[in-house]
Amino acid sequence: MKKGVLLVNLGSPDSPTPKDVKKYLGEFLMDERVIDIPTIARAALVKGIILKTRPKQSAAAYQKIWWDEGSPLIVISERLQAKVQEQLDMPVGLAMRYGSMTIKKGLQALVDQGVEEVLLFPLYPQFAMATTETITVLAEELREAHFPNLKIESFPAFYNKPEYISVLSNSIKAYLQDKNYDYVLFSYHGVPERHIRKSDITKSHCKIDGSCCATPSKAHEFCYRHQCLEVTRLVAEKLGLEAGTFSTSFQSRLGFDPWLQPYTDRTIERLGKQGVKNMAIVTPAFVSDCLETLEEIAMEGQELFHEVGGNDFTTVPCLNDDQEWASLLATWVENWAKA
The missing domain is CATH 3.40.50.1400 (Rossmann fold)
Structure with a gap:
């Protein structure tokens, strides 16, 4: 079976404008694993209160840190993806849990390259409902609905490796x-x-x-x-x-x-x-x-x-696209592929 890996990070608005930030926050905060209260109450809180004020405030914050190339998180993730890809013979995809770079698109891109078995790699050292779990749950839902012949395995939390x-x-x-x-x-x-x-x-x-x-x-x-x-x-x-x-x-x-x-x-x-x-x-x-x-x-x-x-x-900057970090990711993927 041809193998591939899908790196998954949090996500970002398409731009630091209130309109795009509102769309992004709406998807993020309506996730039942982020705000884990009943759907009706969550909708009332998010759509009735938070999205009426928070997008403008968050957009102003995003504007402070936005790069010429785009969202820092997206740009850094793409740089990391490129460095990992340089060290592997298999396809390395990138997706975000929220925003336009969807997990569905990421899986489809791998399938289009002939991939039959995917290592889903949440870019979070620690497990949490609102990070790792929401990624793995959504990926399985997408597999059942759109990629029934695709095998997906998730990389576990690596906080103590x-x-x-x-x-x-x-x-x-x-x-x-x-x-x-x-x-x-x-x-x-x-x-x-x-x-x-x-x-x-x-x-x-x-x-x-x-x-x-x-x-x-x-x-x-x-x-x-x-x-x-x-x-x-x-x-x-x-x-x-x-x-x-x-x-x-x-x-x-x-x-x-x-x-x-x-x-x-x-x-x-x-x-x-x-x-x-x-x-x-x-x-x-x-x-x-x-x-x-x-x-x-x-x-x-x-x-x-x-x-x-x-x-x-x-x-202190995060690991970002540090070469030692990219090499470690590539090693973990290689070990998975050989197992």
Whole structure:
């Protein structure tokens, strides 16, 4: 069987205009794995409230970070795809969960090249309902409806693979080696606490009480919080960071339900008030820089840090199209193809 791989990232509006941003946000926020409330209530919230105000605000944010070539996330993902393709003899496709670069188009492009077996590769180190799961579920729905003869296998979360931790740590070390910093904050995209409990396959382990993530359990295979904390622990160990000079936080909360804590903005504020002068911030929930890293962290986070007395605020780039990262992806795909 001819094999191929489909890299899948989050997605982006077609342009930083309120019209395109509204269309994108509508698709994103109506996903039942992003806002997991009953359909009627979700529609009332998204279409009746959020989409009346958020598109204009988000468009202004996108305009701050938009590149001449287009959306940073799309451009970076395409660069990564090209580097992976250079190292493989099989077709390497690219798709987005939301927006015009659909998973259906990505699968069709591979099928048109004669591919019969696809490695679906969500570009997320950690598992989450709103990232990995929504990609794999949609891909299976598309297979059943449009590609019944296509075999699809999903690459699992790779947050704790030693080779990934090594590549991530090398990237961070290389960027920070000439920087002056006294604290490293690992900021991950937040999710509602209920998502953690819903993903608990044991239905009893996850209590988000400060200890369950450190207690071995089958639940950790699908526990986003545990996986984030584990990335921080493993990278800090690899880099030799001393206790008290790093921590984990969560960004981008939405609404009034409890989300994973501590919150990144409040953590930046607290650390600045406590006397941290030079902060480096890493965002390991993303492999590609995007709105959340380029605007929310690099711009808003820096402004907040300066307001509370901080001096230097260094945002470490994501892995993006780093050659070592592209080579690792190619190696994983090759190993899959040979298995």
